[in-house]
Amino acid sequence: MTRTIYVNGCYQPYNNALLHVEDRATLFADAVYEVVEVKAGKLVDQDAHLERLERSLSEIKLVTDFSIKTIPFIIRESIRRNRVKNGYVYIQVSRGSGQRDFIFPSANETPATLIIFARSKNPLKLDEKSKKGIKVITHPDLRWKRPDIKTTGLLASVLARQTAIEQGAEEAWLYNEDKFITEGAASNAWIVTKQNELITHPANQSILKGITREGVIRLTKELDLTYIERPFTIEEANDAKEAFITAATNLVMPVTQIDEKSVYDGKSGPISLKLREIFHEFAQISY
Ligand SMILES: Cc1ncc(COP(=O)(O)O)c(C=O)c1O
Numbered sequence: 001m002t003r004t005i006y007v008n009g010c011y012q013p014y015n016n017a018l019l020h021v022e023d024r025a026t027l028f029a030d031a032v033y034e035v036v037e038v039k040a041g042k043l044v045d046q047d048a049h050l051e052r053l054e055r056s057l058s059e060i061k062l063v064t065d066f067s068i069k070t071i072p073f074i075i076r077e078s079i080r081r082n083r084v085k086n087g088y089v090y091i092q093v094s095r096g097s098g099q100r101d102f103i104f105p106s107a108n109e110t111p112a113t114l115i116i117f118a119r120s121k122n123p124l125k126l127d128e129k130s131k132k133g134i135k136v137i138t139h140p141d142l143r144w145k146r147p148d149i150k151t152t153g154l155l156a157s158v159l160a161r162q163t164a165i166e167q168g169a170e171e172a173w174l175y176n177e178d179k180f181i182t183e184g185a186a187s188n189a190w191i192v193t194k195q196n197e198l199i200t201h202p203a204n205q206s207i208l209k210g211i212t213r214e215g216v217i218r219l220t221k222e223l224d225l226t227y228i229e230r231p232f233t234i235e236e237a238n239d240a241k242e243a244f245i246t247a248a249t250n251l252v253m254p255v256t257q258i259d260e261k262s263v264y265d266g267k268s269g270p271i272s273l274k275l276r277e278i279f280h281e282f283a284q285i286s287y
Contacts, residue, residue, distance in 0.1 A: 001082075001083060005117040008114055011081060017115075017117075019115070024098075025094035030060070031095070032053065032060060032093055032151050033090065033151075034049045034052065036049045036075070036091070038086060038089060039123070039280060040086065041079065044283050046286045047286070048284065053068065055149075059146070060149060062093065064111075071114075072286070079118045082119070082120070086121060089116065089119075091115070092115040092152065094112060094113040096110035097110065129253070134169070134256065135169040135255070135256070136169050136257070137169045139173065139174055139175070140174070141174035142159075143157060145205065145206075148207065154186075158185075161186065171184045171185060173189050175234060176206070178231075181201065182206050186247060187246060188201070188212070190243065191240035192240060192242035192244075192269060194239075197225075198216075198220055198228070199229075199232050199236075200227075210246055212246040212247055212251060212252070212279075215282065215283055218282055219279065219282055237263075240263060241269065242269025251279050252272055252275040252276035254269055254272040
């Protein structure tokens with residue numbers, strides 16, 4: 001089966017799918033994106049992801065010549081053509097292509113570029129990983145001051161994640177100048193205190209307001225857990241009973257090691273595992 005990728009109105013074979021050299025995504029990272037989980041052929045929290053996409057577009061003042069309402073149809077077709085049962089869909093919108101110029105091109109002359117692709121991922125591998133938990137490293141948050149906008153300008157996150165991998169970890173927890181953890185390179189960061197309080201950074205301009213994070217907040221109410229939105233320090237994280245990350249690509253993933261220290265007894269925590277287990281029951285599932 002040949003994989004296909006949607007680029008500006010056409011489903012193209014994977015190896016032929018082309019973007020213009022002067023697309024503003026490549027020149028300026030003048031683009032925003034979303035990643036939506038596909039589970040058993042269905043989409044998880046698609047509406048919330050598309051709402052966030054609209055917000056990102058609005059924050060970077062990108063006016064598209066197509067309606068966001070058409071995207072679910074393309075998503076569905078991409079899943080069908082690529083026979084994705086479990087995996088994710090990637091959606092990217094850039095401010096089009098044209099002569100390299102910092103000034104916005106006119107939306108009439110330069111239509112936005114829309115790319116959508118669907119990719120399979122084995123969910124069992126992630127479930128297996130969640131039993132053992134993952135290691136994260138702490139790393140300075142070197143990103144721009146608006147990580148709440150989901151843009152493709154991800155170099156600082158790429159470098160942080162790469163450093164994590166080189167140190168035998170899976171994610172980097174980014175800390176700001178005051179040594180508070182903001183979030184992961186591509187995930188939100190959480191701890192569970194010894195008093196069983198779930199703590200995560202407030203969804204202000206310093207972090208991306210994760211859709212999975214929102215789902216977990218809803219679950220805390222279902223499970224009668226105390227949830228507090230406030231920044232936490234590296235020391236607090238080292239002293240936590242549990243830690244975990246959230247992202248559409250790995251849901252709730254327990255963290256069992258931060259730098260060289262084990263989190264509590266070094267095992268995946270029961271609250272993290274419970275949240276992971278029931279996450280989809282309370283998510284919005286669309287076909
Ligand atoms: C910086 C950052 N924070 C948080 C998240 C988690 O967001 P979501 O749960 O919507 O996938 C991501 C996901 O890519 C991310 O890149």
